[in-house]
Amino acid sequence: MADFSAGAAWMRGKIMPIGEASMGVLDWGLTHSDVTYDVVPVWKGAFFRLEDYLDRFMASMADLRLAPGMDRAEIRQALIEMVAASGLREAYVAMVCSRGAPIVPGTRDPRFCANHFFAWCVPYVNIIPLERVARGVSVYIPDDIHRIPEDCVNPRAKNYHWGDFTQGLFAAKDRDFDTVLLTDHAGNVTEGPGFNAFIVQGDRVVTSDHGVLHGLTRRTAIELCEAHGYTVEKRPLPMEEFLEAEEIFLTTSSGGILPVTRVNDRIYSNGTPGPKSAALREGYFDWMMRPEFREDVPYGG
Numbered sequence: 001m002a003d004f005s006a007g008a009a010w011m012r013g014k015i016m017p018i019g020e021a022s023m024g025v026l027d028w029g030l031t032h033s034d035v036t037y038d039v040v041p042v043w044k045g046a047f048f049r050l051e052d053y054l055d056r057f058m059a060s061m062a063d064l065r066l067a068p069g070m071d072r073a074e075i076r077q078a079l080i081e082m083v084a085a086s087g088l089r090e091a092y093v094a095m096v097c098s099r100g101a102p103i104v105p106g107t108r109d110p111r112f113c114a115n116h117f118f119a120w121c122v123p124y125v126n127i128i129p130l131e132r133v134a135r136g137v138s139v140y141i142p143d144d145i146h147r148i149p150e151d152c153v154n155p156r157a158k159n160y161h162w163g164d165f166t167q168g169l170f171a172a173k174d175r176d177f178d179t180v181l182l183t184d185h186a187g188n189v190t191e192g193p194g195f196n197a198f199i200v201q202g203d204r205v206v207t208s209d210h211g212v213l214h215g216l217t218r219r220t221a222i223e224l225c226e227a228h229g230y231t232v233e234k235r236p237l238p239m240e241e242f243l244e245a246e247e248i249f250l251t252t253s254s255g256g257i258l259p260v261t262r263v264n265d266r267i268y269s270n271g272t273p274g275p276k277s278a279a280l281r282e283g284y285f286d287w288m289m290r291p292e293f294r295e296d297v298p299y300g301g
């Protein structure tokens, strides 16, 4: 029996332990970051909102003109079989489509590459450690590192252009913050490495609609906020307004809804997770169990 405790991968139709998955050094996914991906969570034995994640992944591939020679049903089946084989009950499940290696050696013509799909899963990832989430997340917003403009790299197709985020993370870690949030060149708050951001102001919540990935957790948070009676505004979110917020939270498939207690030198809710964000965080984990959002994994079947 293969050991899938560290995770599993699906490559070229085969399921293998994640440590055995590899790809070629000539792949444009590596040499040009010419790749799109998506990440769907598996929670207590079921995929959460699988069809919505697949919708986004299919749209990202179309946007980047990637065609891996597999249709949606085949991709869906590969993910289900891989997670079932892994035995993981709580998992971070990545699906990837890469431009591939050039078919004509040395070509610079993106049409002549062998696009390919692969997938992998590992035990569920919390991008912010749970003990930090319990105390409230600290966020650094640098004034000298900005989000890549959306007319340069489309943020709505999940991508590996992480140069801005990686620089931002170093700046945040150098100053002892948990993570980083980036502004655009007009001074609006956009997103961070793998998450969207919201502010709460009375009975309103605001999240950016520009220069960001339309996160599925962002969507769940919007629906949850509406169900809790908030008015949801999707629009540019100026840094000054962001800093004056009553509460702030982040949203990600790798951790859910994360209350923020510090941004730069400002402390929120006396340094403990705000009641509204904390209630929404709980609501998210309740919604993860709603039958209409769940696709059971056929383990051992």
Ligand SMILES: *Cc1c(COP(=O)(O)O)cnc(C)c1O
Binding pocket: 039, 158, 159, 191, 192, 193, 194, 195, 196, 212, 213, 214, 215, 216, 217, 218, 251, 252, 253, 254
């Ligand atoms: C994945 C990601 C998010 C969050 O999206 P979810 O679908 O909620 O996980 C936000 N921003 C970026 C840049 C991301 O890569």
